[in-house]
Amino acid sequence: MTLQQEAARRPRGVQHISTGRRVKDRFVQGLVYLAFAMAVVPLVSVLWLVISNGLARFDLEFMTHSMRGIGARDAGGGAYHAIIGTVEQVLLASAISVPIGLLTAIYLVEYGNGGRLSRAISFFVDVMTGVPSVVAGLFILAFWILFLGMPYSGWAGAMALSILMMPTVVRSTEEMLRLVPADLREASYALGVPKWRTIMKIVLPTAFTGIVTGVMLAVARVAGETAPILLTVFFTDSINNDPFSGPQMGLPLYVFDQAARPNDTAIDRAWTGALTLILIVMLLNLVARLIAWWRAPAKGR
Amino acid sequence: MTTDTKIRDGGPAMRRSASRRTSGEGLFKFLATAAGVVLLAIMAAIAVFLIAEAIPALQANKGGFFTDLVWEPNSSQVFGIGALAFGTVLSSGIALVIATPIAVGVALFISHYAPRRLAGPLGYLIDLLAAVPSVIYGLWGLAFLVPLLREPSRWLNEHFGWFPLFAGEGAIGGKTMLAGGIVLAIMILPIIAAISREVFLQVPRMNEEAALALGATRWEMIRMAVLPFGRPGVISAAMLGLGRAMGETIAVALIFPATFDISVQILTPHGNSIAANIANGFGEATPIGRGALIASGLVLFVITLLVNMAARMIINRRKEYARAGA
Amino acid sequence: MSKQIQVSGLDAYYGAHKAIEDVSMTIEPRSITAFIGPSGCGKSTFLRTLNRMHEVIPGARVEGKVLLDGDDLYGASVEPVSVRRMIGMVFQRPNPFPTMSIYDNVAAGLRLNGRLPKSQLDGIVEESLKGANLWNEVKDRLTKPGAGLSGGQQQRLCIARAIAVKPQVLLMDEPCSALDPISTLAIEDLMAKLKDEFTIVIVTHNMQQAARVSDRTAFFNLAGQGQPGKVVEMDETSRMFTNPSQKATEDYITGRFG
Ligand SMILES: Nc1ncnc2c1ncn2[C@@H]1O[C@H](COP(=O)(O)OP(=O)(O)OP(=O)(O)O)[C@@H](O)[C@H]1O
Ligand SMILES: [Mg+2]
Numbered sequence: 001m002t003l004q005q006e007a008a009r010r011p012r013g014v015q016h017i018s019t020g021r022r023v024k025d026r027f028v029q030g031l032v033y034l035a036f037a038m039a040v041v042p043l044v045s046v047l048w049l050v051i052s053n054g055l056a057r058f059d060l061e062f063m064t065h066s067m068r069g070i071g072a073r074d075a076g077g078g079a080y081h082a083i084i085g086t087v088e089q090v091l092l093a094s095a096i097s098v099p100i101g102l103l104t105a106i107y108l109v110e111y112g113n114g115g116r117l118s119r120a121i122s123f124f125v126d127v128m129t130g131v132p133s134v135v136a137g138l139f140i141l142a143f144w145i146l147f148l149g150m151p152y153s154g155w156a157g158a159m160a161l162s163i164l165m166m167p168t169v170v171r172s173t174e175e176m177l178r179l180v181p182a183d184l185r186e187a188s189y190a191l192g193v194p195k196w197r198t199i200m201k202i203v204l205p206t207a208f209t210g211i212v213t214g215v216m217l218a219v220a221r222v223a224g225e226t227a228p229i230l231l232t233v234f235f236t237d238s239i240n241n242d243p244f245s246g247p248q249m250g251l252p253l254y255v256f257d258q259a260a261r262p263n264d265t266a267i268d269r270a271w272t273g274a275l276t277l278i279l280i281v282m283l284l285n286l287v288a289r290l291i292a293w294w295r296a297p298a299k300g301r
Numbered sequence: 302m303t304t305d306t307k308i309r310d311g312g313p314a315m316r317r318s319a320s321r322r323t324s325g326e327g328l329f330k331f332l333a334t335a336a337g338v339v340l341l342a343i344m345a346a347i348a349v350f351l352i353a354e355a356i357p358a359l360q361a362n363k364g365g366f367f368t369d370l371v372w373e374p375n376s377s378q379v380f381g382i383g384a385l386a387f388g389t390v391l392s393s394g395i396a397l398v399i400a401t402p403i404a405v406g407v408a409l410f411i412s413h414y415a416p417r418r419l420a421g422p423l424g425y426l427i428d429l430l431a432a433v434p435s436v437i438y439g440l441w442g443l444a445f446l447v448p449l450l451r452e453p454s455r456w457l458n459e460h461f462g463w464f465p466l467f468a469g470e471g472a473i474g475g476k477t478m479l480a481g482g483i484v485l486a487i488m489i490l491p492i493i494a495a496i497s498r499e500v501f502l503q504v505p506r507m508n509e510e511a512a513l514a515l516g517a518t519r520w521e522m523i524r525m526a527v528l529p530f531g532r533p534g535v536i537s538a539a540m541l542g543l544g545r546a547m548g549e550t551i552a553v554a555l556i557f558p559a560t561f562d563i564s565v566q567i568l569t570p571h572g573n574s575i576a577a578n579i580a581n582g583f584g585e586a587t588p589i590g591r592g593a594l595i596a597s598g599l600v601l602f603v604i605t606l607l608v609n610m611a612a613r614m615i616i617n618r619r620k621e622y623a624r625a626g627a
Numbered sequence: 628m629s630k631q632i633q634v635s636g637l638d639a640y641y642g643a644h645k646a647i648e649d650v651s652m653t654i655e656p657r658s659i660t661a662f663i664g665p666s667g668c669g670k671s672t673f674l675r676t677l678n679r680m681h682e683v684i685p686g687a688r689v690e691g692k693v694l695l696d697g698d699d700l701y702g703a704s705v706e707p708v709s710v711r712r713m714i715g716m717v718f719q720r721p722n723p724f725p726t727m728s729i730y731d732n733v734a735a736g737l738r739l740n741g742r743l744p745k746s747q748l749d750g751i752v753e754e755s756l757k758g759a760n761l762w763n764e765v766k767d768r769l770t771k772p773g774a775g776l777s778g779g780q781q782q783r784l785c786i787a788r789a790i791a792v793k794p795q796v797l798l799m800d801e802p803c804s805a806l807d808p809i810s811t812l813a814i815e816d817l818m819a820k821l822k823d824e825f826t827i828v829i830v831t832h833n834m835q836q837a838a839r840v841s842d843r844t845a846f847f848n849l850a851g852q853g854q855p856g857k858v859v860e861m862d863e864t865s866r867m868f869t870n871p872s873q874k875a876t877e878d879y880i881t882g883r884f885g
Contacts, residue, residue, distance in 0.1 A: 017518065017709050018740065025518040032414050035406025036423070039494070042487045043430050046441045053444075103336030111330055112337075121337040123613065124344050130541060130609035131347070131602070132548020134576045138598040139347045142354035146591070163343060170340070196329035224434025227550035227580055252436045256551055256580075259440045267444065274437045285432050289425070417685055507722040511785070513683055515736035515792060516712030525735055529726035 047278070054275025057268045062276075066249075067237035075265045079273050081239040082254035085154055086280075088243040089233065089250060090223050092158030093165055098215055100162075101169030108170070109177040110199055128167040136163040137228035145232065152234035154243025157250065160228035165218045172214025176207035209291050216288035220281045226252040251277045351599040358592025366596065372561050372578065374593035375586060382575065382597055384561045388478070389574040389601070392553060393546035395482025395567065400490045401539045407490070408497035408535075413523060424498065431491035439555035442484040443476075447556065450480055454568045469569035476558040478567035481574075484552050489542035496541065496616075500534030501527055533615050540612035544605045547576070554580035575601045629656040629826050630696040630713075630795040632677060637691030638855070639672050639681065646672045648855035650691070652845060654796075659818060659827045661837040661864065664847030665879070669856030670830045673847070674798050677828065678714035679707040695795065712736075715794035719801040721781035723773035723788070730769040732784055736792040751791055759787035760817050779810020786817065796826040804832065815840050834880055838868050846876045 016022075065078035104121065112118025140160040144150050180203050188198040204211070234247035235257060251273055258270035359366055361378055369381020411424045451474035461467045504527050512522040557572040559581055564571040579594045586594060632654040639647045647669035654660045662670045675681040676689050679700065693700045700710050723732045733752045737743060743751075752769075756762040761783040765776070773784050782802060789797060799818075803811040818827060818840050831837050837844055845861040860873045871877045 016704075017516075017706060017712075020741075021518055021521070021739070025520045028520040028523075029414065032406045032410045035403045036410040036415075038403050039407045039427055039430065039490055042441075043426065043433070045445065046433055046437065049441060049445055050437060100336045100339055103333045104340055107333035107337045111333055117334075117337065121340060123617075124341055126613045127606065127609050128340070128344060130544045130548075130605055130612075132544075132550070132576060132605055134548060134550040134579050135347065135351075135598050135602045135605070138579065138595050139350060141591070142350040142595055143346065146354050147350060163347075166340060166343075194326050196326045199329070220432060224432075224436065226434070226436045227576070230551075230580055231583055252434055252551070255436045255440060256555070259436075259443060259555055270440055271444075274440055277434055278437060281432055281434060282429075285429070505722070505725075507718055507720060508724055510680065510683060510716075510718065511722045511724065511788075512735070514678070514680060514711055514716035514718075515739065515788070516708050516710075517736075517739055518708050521739055526724060529724070532726075 050271060050274045050278055053268070053271035055272075057272035058275055062269070062272055066239045068239070070237070072261070073263055073265065075268075077269060079249075079251060079254050079269070079276060081236065082249040082251045082273065083276065084239065084241060085157075085233065085243075085248040085253075086223060086251040088241075089154050089157045089161060089229065089248070090219055092155060092243060093161035093222055094215065094219060096159065096162035097165035097169055097218070101166050102173055102211070104166075104170045105173035105177055106199060108174050110195070110203075125167045125170050128163075129171070131163065132227075133160075133164055133225050134227035134231070136160045137231035139163065140228070141231045151245070152232060152247045153245060154233055154240075154248040157229040157233035157248065158243065160232045161222040161225060164222050164225060164228065168218035168221065169215055172217065173207070173211050176210030176214065177203060179210065180206045209294070213288045213292045216284050216291070220284035220288070223284065224252050224277060224281050226250070226256050229253050230256070251280070347602065348599075351595055351602060355592055355596035355599050358589050359596055361589050362593070370561055370563060372582070372593070374590040378589060380593045382600055384563055385573055385575045385578050385597060386600065387563045388557070388572055389547050389576070389604075391565065391567070392478055392481045392485060392557075392572065392574055393543055393549075395478060396485035396489055396546040397539060397543050399483060399486035400493055400542060401535075403486075404490045404493035404538070404542070405497055405535060407494040408501050409523065409527075411494075411498050412501040413519070413527065424495075427491055427494050430487065431495075435488060435549060435552045436555075438484050438488055439552035442480055442552060442556045446483060447474075447476055447480050450474055450477070450483075454479065458568050465565050466567050469566040472570055473568050475570045476556055476572070477570055478557075478572040481553045481556045481572055482567065484556060485546045485549055488549060488552065489545045492545060493535075493538045493542040496538035497531065497535050500531040500538075503534075504530045533618070537612040537615040540608055540615070544608040544612065547574075547608070548601060548605050550576035550580050553577045629824060631656045632796060632826065632828075633692075633694040633697075634677075635692045635694075637673070637676060637689060637693065639669065639676050639689045640687065641672075641684070642686040645855040647847075648857055650858050652858060652861055654826060654828060655843065656826045657822060657824075658842040659822050659829060659840050661841035661844045662828070662830045662847060663832070663834065663837050663844060663879070664856070664859075665849065666832075667856075668847040668849045670847050671800050672856075674716075674800055674828060674830055677796070677798055678711045678716055680711065680716060682707050712792060713794050714796040714798060715789035715792065717782070717785050717789055717797065717799040717802050720805050721778055721785050723776075723781050723784050725772070725774045727773055728770045729765050729773045729776070729784060732773040733787050733791050735788060739792075755787040755791035756784075758790050758821070759783045760813060760820075761787055777810070779806045779813060782806060782810065782814060783817065786814075786821075790821070790825070794825065796828065797821065799827065799829040801830050801832065803836065811836070834868075834882075838864060844868070846871075846873075846879060848875055848879070 061076060062078040064080050066081035067077045070077035108118055108122055137160045140156050144156050144159065145152060150156065184202055184206065185198055188202045229250040230253055233250055235249050235253055236247040240246050240248050255270050255273040255277060258266045258273060358374065362380060363377065364379035364381050366381055368383060369379060370384040372380045374380040407427055411420050415423055454474035457467045458469060458473045508526040509522055512525040517525055553574055554577040557574065557577050558570045559573050560571050561573065562571065575597045579598055582590065582594055635651045637650045638645060650673055662674065664670055672681065677693060681687040681689065724735060727735065730752055733755050734748055737748060737751060753762060756765065761780060764780060773781065776784060803814050815836065821827060829841065841864045843861065844864045844867045846859045847856050848859045849856050860871060860876045867876065868880060871880065
């Protein structure tokens with residue numbers, strides 16, 4: 001179609017917007033798509049490199065052996081001690097932060113009534129979200145190890161991690177509790193059930209899956225933290241199953257340690273450690289999201 | 302018959318349950334309140350114990366803590382935070398400059414450009430970026446990004462060397478502020494994007510329609526109704542990202558070459574930060590050295606605390622404003 | 628500055644749901660046309676199809692023809708953006724841009740087509756605010772936020788914003804339903820004045836309002852539950868309210884249903 005025909009077909013009255021405006025609109029659209037692509041490229045690149053480089057040592061020895069007796073340039077060795085350490089530290093951290101976080105969220109939603117204390121807590125929970133993980137580690141170092149004179153241990157690491165978990169648990173639990181409809185609570189009060197039993201029997205069970213999702217996401221986050229355990233767990237090349245005595249290892253710390261060693265066998269182990277770590281973290285994330293999806297229809301009622 | 306028993310049991314049963322009710326209620330409320338107070342106490346304790354353990358080292362310091370550039374608490378007992386603080390600010394500044402525009406673009410993409418059905422999953426993809434542990438970004442940066450940046454760095458240095466940031470001679474590329482800044486940018490992008498997306502989605506639909514009804518294109522609508530409304534949210538999101546970048550430790554500990562000088566050359570192997578120095582220096586630290594690291598951590602804590610509190614206040618004010626408008 | 632709209636055989640859909648069916652009508656220039664009818668019968672939907680605002684809603688689409696002085700608004704090369712520039716819209720709830728001053732709100736649409744000299748912009752803003760009967764109330768505080776005005780003033784601000792770009796047609800979807808009686812009266816006066824210049828279409832649930840301000844009235848109704856809305860009758864307002872030809876119209880106007 002020629003330009004004249006095109007122009008003739010176009011209604012006289014309805015003018016086109018100026019080319020400048022149209023070009024700008026398209027241009028911005030291009031930029032926005034580009035921004036998204038630029039954000040996804042590193043994710044793909046990271047995942048790809050971790051998988052392709054990590055598979056080389058992703059073997060049984062890696063999963064079942066520690067680094068004990070492995071010389072500076074030796075191949076072999078594994079991350080069993082680190083995996084055990086991470087699992088124990090994360091479980092202990094959850095054991096500390098989940099009760100405190102849950103109760104704090106219950107206070108904020110059910111008892112706070114927007115008073116001064118509850119506003120202060122709410123504000124500092126937000127601020128706590130921004131505490132750098134290395135500072136959490138330094139705090140436990142200063143308080144537990146230097147001030148109280150306790151030894152480096154998995155437990156010390158768990159305390160540092162719990163500081164990072166608490167705000168996340170509080171926020172996600174709070175959000176879930178607020179989703180519980182008020183008439184559900186009122187129906188229970190109307191039956192003469194006291195408030196705390198209503199919370200335990202009605203509110204928490206209703207919000208349960210959401211809370212689990214939030215806790216799992218918090219766990220996924222701290223499972224990958226290196227700096228706090230570097231300062232509190234110290235590290236070791238041997239298996240130490242007891243988180244309450246003596247230095248332990250953690251998977252992220254293992255990756256850091258191996259990555260900083262200047263030889264190829266260590267770098268290989270670092271990649272495999274990274275792959276293991278990413279698998280754990282992504283699995284936790286995925287399961288958390290699946291739980292969230294699974295309960296979504298109930299919310300849509 | 303049954304009714305009878307019930308009535309007879311009624312009195313004491315009610316009394317008993319009433320008394321148990323109040324004590325249970327009281328205990329529960331006490332526990333909930335105590336948990337909240339514990340949280341506040343932890344925040345206070347962080348400050349108190351960092352200060353307490355930093356003081357001996359600061360007293361033993363033979364240099365000026367805020368003025369000196371060197372960090373030799375283990376040997377000569379001279380240490381100053383100057384170079385580290387500078388590195389922290391510069392690297393997180395680079396990260397912020399790179400991440401904010403991209404994150405705003407991502408947020409707009411999810412909130413206003415992506416097909417509706419895809420917006421959720423694509424947003425999740427960006428959230429996954431935040432789920433990758435920082436040590437893995439460090440490894441990736443070290444093994445992949447640092448070599449990748451070598452050629453572009455040389456090119457930038459050759460053609461734009463007159464610009465102070467790109468200046469420098471000799472070794473160009475490698476473990477640089479640029480590499481660290483890019484890794485930090487990737488790590489803070491997801492939070493900036495997530496918060497910006499939230500505020501962009503809160504823009505009242507009727508304001509967007511008002512703009513469109515005036516004959517605005519999509520971009521003009523965004524400039525007229527979405528960006529002005531979302532600006533405070535984006536600012537505080539960027540500040541939260543800044544706080545994150547300043548506190549990020551392990552990734553930059555692997556990438557920065559741990560030099561102790563002040564240089565704005567982001568293409569030459571210079572760079573360090575408070576957090577990276579803590580991670581790298583902790584292993585060999587003497588008691589004085591540990592105290593010095595704690596003192597530097599205290600500075601980091603105060604800075605990030607201020608940045609975060611400012612960001613939170615902006616967000617909270619916005620929330621009240623949005624509620625009043627609704 | 629005022630044009631006629633001719634609609635023929637228009638169907639509108641939200642996804643698979645047909646909201647209105649086979650609407651045909653002529654909307655005369657320099658007059659006020661009112662749409663009345665029970666809730667959910669598709670008045671807003673139809674109004675939005677007149678300036679293609681329905682396209683903002685995902686899944687919404689139309690079939691049929693809308694001609695503006697003979698030009699097809701749904702023609703292949705016609706952009707919705709330019710249609711909306713010629714056919715302005717005022718919404719049910721006043722929606723000034725919350726971050727903008729009164730002045731900037733009025734100037735918002737004008738600034739889309741490039742920069743105007745300040746003096747010219749000032750002139751159009753003043754003229755539009757006067758046109759919306761708001762000038763005297765706000766002339767001393769043009770730089771204050773538009774959200775600080777009363778609801779009725781905000782709605783007139785939105786009208787000023789809409790007429791500042793000099794559209795041919797002004798569509799109003801229940802413009803007074805969020806306002807008190809005094810503000811409603813102010814807007815009704817304004818409409819009577821604006822019809823000298825614009826083609827005005829108004830949706831209203833207020834029978835008295837339709838009777839007071841409009842020249843012609845269209846009555847929309849649903850054929851039944853889940854059925855699409857249709858135009859039952861359209862005529863001179865005076866005839867519609869005194870002597871409607873359809874029983875359903877009479878029932879609705881006299882308040883026997885809806
Ligand atoms: N965004 C939408 N998505 C899907 N269906 C819609 C949407 N908006 C309206 N509908 C449907 O289209 C039909 C007509 O709605 P419309 O809003 O046009 O009615 P109305 O006559 O303006 O009602 P009211 O007097 O209450 O404003 C209704 O059945 C409604 O459910
Ligand atoms: Mg309507």
